[in-house]
Amino acid sequence: MTVELICVGTELLLGNIVNTNAAYLAEKCAQMGFSCYFQTVVGDNFERLTQVLDCAVKRSDIVILCGGLGPTEDDLTKEAAAKYCGKELKADDHSMERIAGYFAGRNIKPTENNWKQAMIPEGAFVFDNYNGTAPGVAMEFGNVRIILLPGPPNELIPMFEESVTPYLNKLTPGVIFSQTVKICGVSESKAETMVKDLIDGQSNPTIATYAKTGEVHIRVTAKADDKKAANKLIKPVVKELKARFGYDIYSTEEATTLEKSVVDLLLANELTLTCAESCTGGMLSARLTNVPGVSEVYKAGYVTYSNKAKKKLLGVKKSTLQKYGAVSKQTAEEMVKGMAFTSKSDVAVAVTGIAGPDGGTKEKPVGLVYIACNVKGNITVKEFRFNGNRTKVRESAVMSALMLLRSCVLEYYSKVTFGKK
């Protein structure tokens, strides 16, 4: 079955916001096994919206529109879709009650135009909105399903996960289920080569690689009568991927990020962590501390931007800075040595480099970064040369620091590793 997306909103046409809804919906639909060939963006304009909808209905099995379900006169997605299908809008008691409840719970008096959101096309199916006032709607028009969803992502996403996914799953026989194998430290082209035979040799489950910043995700998707049968198809492929990629796989769970896997690894080994950052200026700490529950592991961080701070806070020697410079293997090493000593943490990681645009020389160009890791006295220092602008260099450095941290801890605790989990 094919699905087509229509995102409605003048702010998208003006480039005021990036269309993250389209990416979200496209990824979810692909996971469910639907093919998406077209996505359109159109403004809150009755005639143009109808024109785009007409085009979509003629070439796709399912048309998902998002945006334009708000309470104002500008919002006319529901009106246009209902008129196109020849359906009247009627007040829906259930939705009226929900809207009344939404406002009562917030001690706000709804305005007259809020009730417009409870008007539903005759015979349509309603998706409740637990995070706003606009219900979602599904209509049948001939053999085509037209689905209307609210535009704000914090309303759209929960509604899609909770209500629309089961609705769509019913449209295809059997279930589609997928598992993602997350890999770091392997380039996309290398990962693709490593699994080419699997991709070519299989049709159910299918295997697809996705390049993310510094990572590769391999998604294994199976179609079967039920979840259990799908899992049975997926399991041997994931096992094979584990055999091929080994420790480079940091997780096989959808919700686990690289930083979460690092925090989990530290937690599992009861290790505390301290970070010192120069060129990344706090980005590494910021990423680690975005993991809920990190406070058990992460104790303190230093942003030692100046040489003075490197000396004072981390005990880097003046002579080291003079002889080798702030961006050097030696300085990175002293940063993790001093930090582990002063903070009494089990693991210390330090980043020092030249993010640019200024500060580079022929010997030490922009993009040169040293990352050091100290696991209970075992120190590893690595040199990196990253491409790109200041932001890109900093992002690459953070990614590499997380990977180095992970591999150093794994190496130290090679007995308590991924394979055993």
Next chain:
Amino acid sequence: MTVELICVGTELLLGNIVNTNAAYLAEKCAQMGFSCYFQTVVGDNFERLTQVLDCAVKRSDIVILCGGLGPTEDDLTKEAAAKYCGKELKADDHSMERIAGYFAGRNIKPTENNWKQAMIPEGAFVFDNYNGTAPGVAMEFGNVRIILLPGPPNELIPMFEESVTPYLNKLTPGVIFSQTVKICGVSESKAETMVKDLIDGQSNPTIATYAKTGEVHIRVTAKADDKKAANKLIKPVVKELKARFGYDIYSTEEATTLEKSVVDLLLANELTLTCAESCTGGMLSARLTNVPGVSEVYKAGYVTYSNKAKKKLLGVKKSTLQKYGAVSKQTAEEMVKGMAFTSKSDVAVAVTGIAGPDGGTKEKPVGLVYIACNVKGNITVKEFRFNGNRTKVRESAVMSALMLLRSCVLEYYSKVTFGKK
């Protein structure tokens, strides 16, 4: 004149990447005074691409396609567009030379399929690519201009700025020029109300408000015979906006971010800065240190996640932590006091709060954040209650810390302020 965007790429249809190109191109076209009513995403498929192009050509004056200009067989945007216009593809000597030069400069031998990128539709105009091998192309088809651009943003954006903008500007009589007034600490609805009379009363220049995270941007756009005349129309409006918003305007320059304006303000007053962060975990430092040249200002930062770190690194009293807790006005105050003392910086800023999802209580719920600022001994502490998930609370806290930092410095140096600049 109307412009329509067609972004080509299977990775967009699969939701693998977010369509930032569409947002970029839409914003640029709106700034140049073109109306954009439709955006489409389609895959690398000859038939569907032709179908979408046909639809666009029939309803728009300018059609911009991006993506699918790569060297592989999958890439067929140029082939489809040329065929649609009834033009032959011919080897373009100039583009051949540029591609040869590109590879020679990198000591790489081009593969046979790289030369495909030098094939240009007869009579088309070529936009050189200074960051890759795919040249851009502009073709005339009746009264419609069809423009083909490479998909990678690091190739698309410089090509658009340097070559496509002047090409498009020639299509409209006169010039369109705009200036952005950037405001912080004022909600979008309040800002809109404050300029409603200006928006309603003017047609040239036009005035439009854009909500960004924690900020509002007001763009003043004028159309005139030349840049000088456009500036003359813009100037009095910007002056009026300055009179209405005062210090809440942090910049009137397109490239200046809030963090850059803060760094510039500190630089102008020769002030050094130190940050201590608890719940934001390094995000504030990371944002400030993304400004090139920040090292003159920013000396050191502390991520004092644990109470121990707050005591040891910032000298927060044990009794304060016990009596008032880590998330309190008193702790925030001691954090900036201690930091200014130990780091000997002129300005210190501290953030402590509950980012969630755990750790909240009835008295101190998730989202409660205290931010303190110390400008040469003058301490301000503010309490905030933010909504949203962990990431949102942290982002809001960083934004508020930047604003508080700015206003405290402005207040202290009220003689050396924005107004004078």
